[in-house]
Amino acid sequence: MRVTICAVGRLKSGPERDLSARYIDRFAKFGPSQGLDFNRVIELPESRASNANTRMRDESAAIEAALPGDSLLVVLDERGKAPGSEQFAEMLGNWRDAGRRDLAIAIGGADGHDEALRSKADAVLSFGRMTWPHQVVRILLAEQLYRAATILAGHPYHRS
16 A cells, blocks of 8 residues: 655754654655555645635645545544554554555644545544644654554564
8 A cells, every 4th residue: 555645834954854754764664564655745835825714725625636546535633533553553454455555644734624625534533632733743644654564564663
């Protein structure tokens, strides 16, 4: 299963970008042994609309347009379910085993995702009820993708 990260906003040079890249690189190297292939990160510009609803609608439309066709869509949103690492790994494994070719994980802009995009998602997940800067979410997601691959492999990186 090919995994694409679609994010509103760019990671500028610095420690956040370096740490995100480190975990993406680990996932890209380890994931294929578990049938999880890193595809790419798609960075989309933030909307310049004057109000939050229009920004969310614009950004959600850009996310939809950028996704690989027929992707399984996971939207990261603070209102979503907050699975543990093992549950997240199990979800990825189940989608992979069901023959899903593409998985896209969407990180919204500062205002979040439009309700229309959330309602189309196959899953709405959260890294907790707190609001996180998208730079931190990118790091958390990259690390959890790597961790999920190691859990599926029974690798000792993940210790309960």
